[in-house]
Amino acid sequence: MSDTVIRVENLGKKYIIGHQQQERYTALRDVITNKVKSIGSLLNPQAKKENPEFEEFWALKDVSFEIKQGDRVGIIGRNGAGKSTLLKILSRITEPTTGSIKIKGRVASLLEVGTGFHPELTGRENIFLNGAILGMGKEEIKRKFDEIVAFAEVEKFLDTPVKRYSSGMYVRLAFAVAAHLEPEILIVDEVLAVGDAKFQKKCLGKMEDVGKEGRTVLFVSHNMATVMTLCQRAIWLVNGQVNLEGNAEQITSKYLTYGSEHSGKVIFTNKTENQRFWFNKVSLVDAQGNVNSVFDVREPIKVCLEYEASENIKGLEVGFRVINSSGIPIFTVDRSFHLSSEFSRGVYLAEVEIPSLFLAPGCYSINVGAHIPNVEILSLHESLMSFEIEETGSNMALYKGLAFGVVIVDFHWKELAINRV
Numbered sequence: 001m002s003d004t005v006i007r008v009e010n011l012g013k014k015y016i017i018g019h020q021q022q023e024r025y026t027a028l029r030d031v032i033t034n035k036v037k038s039i040g041s042l043l044n045p046q047a048k049k050e051n052p053e054f055e056e057f058w059a060l061k062d063v064s065f066e067i068k069q070g071d072r073v074g075i076i077g078r079n080g081a082g083k084s085t086l087l088k089i090l091s092r093i094t095e096p097t098t099g100s101i102k103i104k105g106r107v108a109s110l111l112e113v114g115t116g117f118h119p120e121l122t123g124r125e126n127i128f129l130n131g132a133i134l135g136m137g138k139e140e141i142k143r144k145f146d147e148i149v150a151f152a153e154v155e156k157f158l159d160t161p162v163k164r165y166s167s168g169m170y171v172r173l174a175f176a177v178a179a180h181l182e183p184e185i186l187i188v189d190e191v192l193a194v195g196d197a198k199f200q201k202k203c204l205g206k207m208e209d210v211g212k213e214g215r216t217v218l219f220v221s222h223n224m225a226t227v228m229t230l231c232q233r234a235i236w237l238v239n240g241q242v243n244l245e246g247n248a249e250q251i252t253s254k255y256l257t258y259g260s261e262h263s264g265k266v267i268f269t270n271k272t273e274n275q276r277f278w279f280n281k282v283s284l285v286d287a288q289g290n291v292n293s294v295f296d297v298r299e300p301i302k303v304c305l306e307y308e309a310s311e312n313i314k315g316l317e318v319g320f321r322v323i324n325s326s327g328i329p330i331f332t333v334d335r336s337f338h339l340s341s342e343f344s345r346g347v348y349l350a351e352v353e354i355p356s357l358f359l360a361p362g363c364y365s366i367n368v369g370a371h372i373p374n375v376e377i378l379s380l381h382e383s384l385m386s387f388e389i390e391e392t393g394s395n396m397a398l399y400k401g402l403a404f405g406v407v408i409v410d411f412h413w414k415e416l417a418i419n420r421v
Contacts, residue, residue, distance in 0.1 A: 005104045005185060005216050006067040006090065012098035013060040013085050013240075059085040060240045063099070067218070067233075069184075072211040074227035074248055075220045076255055077237035078383065083220045086237070087111055087187055090218070105184025105216075106134055110174055119163035123154055123173055126162055130177045144180050151202070152176035172199060179206050185216045204230055222382040224252040224327030253325045256365045256383060264293040266385055276313060277370050277378040280347070281306040282320075284366075284387055293387045297361050297408070301354040301387075303333075305368065307379075308347045316343040316378070318350070318370040323383075325363040330406050357408050361391035 060082045067073055075083050088094045090101060091109035117126045127148055131141035149155055152172040154165075162170065179186060188207065207217050207230055221227050227234060227248055234251035236244045244251050265283040286292045287299040295301050303320060319334035333352050364387055369380040 003069045004066050005069045006065075006218075007102045008066070008090075008099070009064050009101075010099035011060055011063040011086075011089065011096050011101060012058060013082075013089060013094070014097040015057045015059060017055045017057045058240055060089075060096075063237075063240070063242055065235055065242060065245060067216060069216055070211060070214045071233060072207070072217045072219070072231045074231035074234040074252070075218060075237065076222075076224070076227060076234055076252065077243075080239075081237040082240040083237055084111065084189060085240075087189055087218065087220060091187055103185065107185045107187060108134060108178040108181060108183035109187045110178045111187070111189045117162050117170070117174065120161055122159045123152075123162055123165070124158045126173070127177055131181050134181050134183060136181055141181065144182070148173075148176045148180045151180065151206070168199075175203055175206075179203075179210060183215070185218070186210055187218045189220045224256055224323070225329070226327075227252050228327050249326075252327055256323060256325050256327060256363070256386065264291045264385065264387065266381075275379075276311055277307065277309045277316070279305065279307045279368060279370075279379055279381065282366075282368055282381075282384060284385070293385070295387065295389055296356075297359070297389050297391055298356050300356045301359075303352045303354065303366070305350045305352075306347070307350070307370065309343060309345045311345050313343045313372070313378075315341050315372045315375070316370060317341060317373060318343075319368070320352070321367045321369075322354075322359070323365050323367065324406055325365075328406060330359065330364070357410060359389045360406060360408050361389045363388050 063082075063086065075086065077083050085094070087109070088111065089096050090103070091107060091111065093109070093111070118129060121129060127145060128138065128141055131138075131144075149158060152169075152175075154169055154173050157165065157169065162173070165173070175188075178188070186207065204226065207219065211217050217230075219227070219230060231248040233246065234248040234255075235242060236251050236255055244254060264285075265281070267281050268279050271278045281304075283291050283304045284293065284295075285302040285304055286295055305318070305320065307318060309316075317334050317336045319332055319336075321332045322330045324330055335350065365383045366385055366387070367380070367382050368384055369377065371377045371380070
């Protein structure tokens with residue numbers, strides 16, 4: 001494999017999805033009927049294929065790529081694109097249905113909070129357990145122990161069972177273990193969102209150091225600015241397949257502008273049964289009252305959000321964020337800036353106007369979400385749709401491109417001639 005540490009060829013992962021209707025209870029006759037159906041499917045396999053209660057779903061299909069030693073690679077894509085499935089296969093958590101993967105070196109994975117931890121063991125014991133799983137000797141782990149504890153900032157709780165840790169403590173220790181026990185390949189899903197801003201910055205710095213030491217980092221994130229900062233390359237998945245791969249800045253820029261097919265409107269239809277809060281519709285409206293995805297820089301844009309709650313929710317914050325094509329968040333608007341965070345059940349329509357001559361000409365994407373700060377994310381849609389601000393008039397061309405800033409301002413300019421010639 002020379003300097004290639006990961007080679008993926010024609011990788012596929014298939015799941016069988018059941019579509020049985022949920023009933024309030026299951027009667028004895030239903031159990032007997034289902035058993036008879038199961039026996040029938042064994043006797044006649046073709047019947048299962050024709051059974052509308054089951055459906056084949058390919059989470060990944062024909063995925064191929066190579067990663068070199070020391071590469072820092074971002075895996076990007078929308079929810080359901082296959083990112084987490086890919087990482088689970090690379091981490092040997094699940095087996096592929098088709099294709100092959102070849103990996104050279106030890107792999108440390110951090111796919112969700114507390115991955116690989118035993119809840120009944122203490123933090124100290126889990127450090128040694130994880131090191132042993134990676135194939136490291138006791139003395140080797142001891143040499144890294146103090147560094148791991150200092151990074152995780154859990155000294156006071158080292159001899160406490162990790163089941164009593166907060167989610168923040170869990171993720172700090174899990175990341176510290178994964179990054180410091182010197183695996184050749186570090187695979188990190190977007191668990192860093194659990195930590196605070198200071199810890200996230202420290203993690204990103206550590207992953208950058210890992211790459212500079214010649215080790216390989218695979219990083220899944222919805223934050224394109226982070227991907228561009230950390231990664232040299234990016235692999236963009238769409239519907240379980242590689243859509244594009246290459247330079248991180250170029251790929252993330254294309255990803256952020258992907259979605260203009262929505263033409264300024266998204267209607268949600270995937271509400272789940274136990275959901276407390278959900279969005280029904282998000283749309284962008286121009287000055288003429290039309291839903292649009294291309295706007296004149298001299299006219300305002302109205303962001304319209306329709307959302308719903310099935311119960312009263314205390315401390316709820318609902319908002320949206322606008323991000324430019326370089327992955328830089330331009331601004332965030334939250335209902336709690338203007339309204340009480342006490343939220344009663346019902347259906348709501350919110351409108352926020354982005355003023356004219358504010359966003360510089362270029363391409364943007366929008367995220368929408370709702371959360372109870374530091375408690376729970378109730379709904380989050382990253383890169384939901386794209387829109388474009390067009391320049392009108394030759395003088396506006398000056399404002400295109402990051403060199404001139406991300407917003408247009410019209411501050412008062414006061415000038416006094418003190419020595420006119």
